[in-house]
Amino acid sequence: MSATETWTVLDLLRWTTAHFGKQGIETARLDAECLLAHALETKRLSLYLEFDKPVEEPERARFRELVKRRGGQRVPVAHLTGRKEFWSLPFKVTPDVLTPRPDTETLVQAALGCLPGLASEPEARLLDIGTGSGAIALALLSERPRLRAVATDRSAAALALAGQNAEALGLADRIDLREGSLFEPLAGERFDLVVSNPPYLADGEAAGLEPELAFEPKEALFAGPEGTELLQALVAGAPLHLEPGGWLLLELAPAQAPVVAGWMRAAGFENVRSHDDLARRPRVVSGRFARTEGSA
Numbered sequence: 001m002s003a004t005e006t007w008t009v010l011d012l013l014r015w016t017t018a019h020f021g022k023q024g025i026e027t028a029r030l031d032a033e034c035l036l037a038h039a040l041e042t043k044r045l046s047l048y049l050e051f052d053k054p055v056e057e058p059e060r061a062r063f064r065e066l067v068k069r070r071g072g073q074r075v076p077v078a079h080l081t082g083r084k085e086f087w088s089l090p091f092k093v094t095p096d097v098l099t100p101r102p103d104t105e106t107l108v109q110a111a112l113g114c115l116p117g118l119a120s121e122p123e124a125r126l127l128d129i130g131t132g133s134g135a136i137a138l139a140l141l142s143e144r145p146r147l148r149a150v151a152t153d154r155s156a157a158a159l160a161l162a163g164q165n166a167e168a169l170g171l172a173d174r175i176d177l178r179e180g181s182l183f184e185p186l187a188g189e190r191f192d193l194v195v196s197n198p199p200y201l202a203d204g205e206a207a208g209l210e211p212e213l214a215f216e217p218k219e220a221l222f223a224g225p226e227g228t229e230l231l232q233a234l235v236a237g238a239p240l241h242l243e244p245g246g247w248l249l250l251e252l253a254p255a256q257a258p259v260v261a262g263w264m265r266a267a268g269f270e271n272v273r274s275h276d277d278l279a280r281r282p283r284v285v286s287g288r289f290a291r292t293e294g295s296a
């Protein structure tokens with residue numbers, strides 16, 4: 001990609017796709033399109049209308065720098081552009097939060113199935129623990145106008161970003177962001193739906209992970225020696241914060257689904273089942289708590 005030649009949009013996409021492919025990046029073409037659109041300050045799909053357009057040197061220099069960081073250092077695309085689409089909504093992301101994953105849309109879909117349909121929608125309360133960018137809570141609020149959410153995180157920086165995303169999406173008036181660990185900031189409160197995509201990797205799994213995960217905050221990924229520590233705490237604590245008949249939905253690693261489902265049944269949850277992600281692996285476990293458990 002020398003600075004003196006003429007390069008069109010399509011030339012740049014072809015060259016970069018091949019370059020990323022050689023470096024083992026599975027989403028080579030998509031990444032090339034996202035980064036070129038970012039460098040040209042346009043939408044990805046607009047590139048398709050401009051394949052033959054020559055790209056001038058200042059934009060090319062900006063693109064070269066992005067390609068270098070993506071290919072050489074494996075910096076995730078979302079960290080280079082500062083944006084990630086989730087549930088077809090634009091989210092701002094920074095190194096302070098986990099970049100929302102397509103897998104997590106399985107949780108949003110399953111949660112919508114637990115809420116009454118739009119036509120008959122009563123007011124309902126949602127709790128999202130470990131909200132990060134706010135992805136899950138804000139996606140659900142965008143789908144249900146009478147839903148209100150409390151979203152928590154241990155990270156103040158993550159909550160600040162979730163607040164910015166809520167403002168940008170016009171949903172800030174229906175979300176209450178609170179700092180603290182697990183159920184700590186929720187004494188005495190009950191919800192119709194409790195959802196969480198907690199850290200669920202075991203500390204020992206760090207070595208075998210894809211290089212991009214090195215750029216994500218460790219507190220968003222690792223739960224402890226077993227990986228299931230936070231999932232177990234969420235199952236144990238949720239009954240005190242659910243309305244009778246309320247639902248708990250947890251994202252997890254596929255191999256954790258049977259054990260977490262077992263904990264939920266033992267804790268008194270009914271209708272316990274798992275939900276598959278797009279790769280047909282169990283990604284979410286849900287259950288309904290019909291009783292009222294103690295007082296929080």
Ligand SMILES: C[S@@+](CC[C@H](N)C(=O)[O-])C[C@H]1O[C@@H](n2cnc3c(N)ncnc32)[C@H](O)[C@@H]1O
Nearest residue numbers: 098100130131132153154155181182197199220
């Ligand atoms: C896997 S990320 C999920 C982020 C977001 N919900 C999503 O699905 O994209 C887990 C989040 O949980 C937060 N977290 C980790 N331990 C926590 C704890 N004990 N209590 C509350 N939040 C915690 C992390 O800061 C991080 O934002």
